[in-house]
Amino acid sequence: MKKVLSGMRPTGKLHLGHYLGVIKNWLQLQEKYDCKFFIADWHALTNKYKETDNLKENIRQMIIDWLSCGIDPQKVTLFIQSGVKEHAELALLFSMITPKSWLELNPSYKDLKFNLYYQYMRDFLAGKQIKIIQTPPPESFDEAFEKASGKQKSKIFEEYLRESFHRAFYNQKGIDFKWLREVLLKFGIQKKIVEEVIKNLEEGDVGKDIDTLGFLAYPVLQAADILIYKADAVPVGEDQLPHIELTREVARRFNNLYDEIFPEPEAILTEASRLPGIDGRKMSKSYNNAIYLSDNRETVDKKVLEMKTDPKRIRRNDPGNPEVCIVFRYHQIFTDQEKVKDIDTKCRKAEIGCVDCKKILAENLNKFLDPIRERRKEIEKDLPKYERVFQEGTEKARAIASETMLEVRKAMKLWEF
Ligand code: SF4
Incomplete structure (x- = not known):
């Protein structure tokens, strides 16, 4: 079975953009492949090394978010990167064979x-x-x-x-x-x-x-994350393709220099989420425009009411243009297609008001989020139990990583401890 590896930086609560851009894809991958999903806490430090106060809490929130979305530890291995020190060892060895220019040109x-x-x-x-x-x-x-x-x-x-x-x-x-x-x-x-x-x-x-060594070299750490498990495939957005190429180059270079240990992983291209934030800009915590998976019903209702609509539709009887409306972009994802067509027609003829249109959307978003909220409640009741799932996953990952490192040390003729 194909081995797939993917990770996320723990930078805070997950929002709908994360769900559509990453989690939705993971839910499909976990049904088909031997997947390992990890919380990339060392990667979070590469550009946020000053902000460690919330790191542990962010990891906890990520555990809750993943599991409440249906990522299933019975089907995949879930782990925390910094619990597998072998990633750092392999990254160090890779850094010896990676020309600086590969990173500067990234x-x-x-x-x-x-x-x-x-x-x-x-x-x-x-x-x-x-x-x-x-x-x-x-x-x-x-x-x-x-x-x-x-x-x-x-x-x-x-x-x-x-x-x-x-x-x-x-x-x-x-x-x-x-x-x-x-x-x-x-x-x-x-x-x-x-x-x-x-x-x-x-x-x-x-x-x-x-301007740090850690940031410049993070693609080398990423190559180690992937190759230490000899992953065959990595789901990535188009912007991450150069990183996979770099991983393949590092694998090739290592195999040529020492021994054929690493497969060259392929990219599984995933479509980036095109869901904008409630103000129309990219959905992001820093813009304060995101709908979080952990938002309650009232918060979702409020955020949907604040959403930008067609700016030219000022009065209720002005015909609207759904193509320029943020609410409509959400409808296209969270509302059934028949209803989307109906809204499209009624909006253009001013047969539906924006407030009513938003109420329909808020209801559909809440329907989508309800099962996630339910699972979240269950998980929060006994969080240590779910943290243990990640602990066990980390041990499982470490066993595989240790095996690879034995091969690596042998191939490089290093001292074998
Ligand atoms: S009716 Fe709906 S789709 Fe049309 S402008 Fe208002 S919110 Fe947007």
């Missing part, structure tokens, strides 16, 4: 750095009342910029900034501050503000938290 490392700097820039300018509109960069940026004038300029402002950041990052030069300064001045931003933001970016703390 697109998700660069993307994260890019996003941190860019987010800082957005927030800084927004604080100075300089609004940035979020749109994807055009194909031919220079052309668009040359043609832009007046209103258009402000519209493509963000595009230009993003593009200039991107170019700098992807050219391996770091941020081209000279260019960035020119861009900001071109848009008529006061010289004083421009100098301030450039200075902060050049000398400030932005991105410092991920």
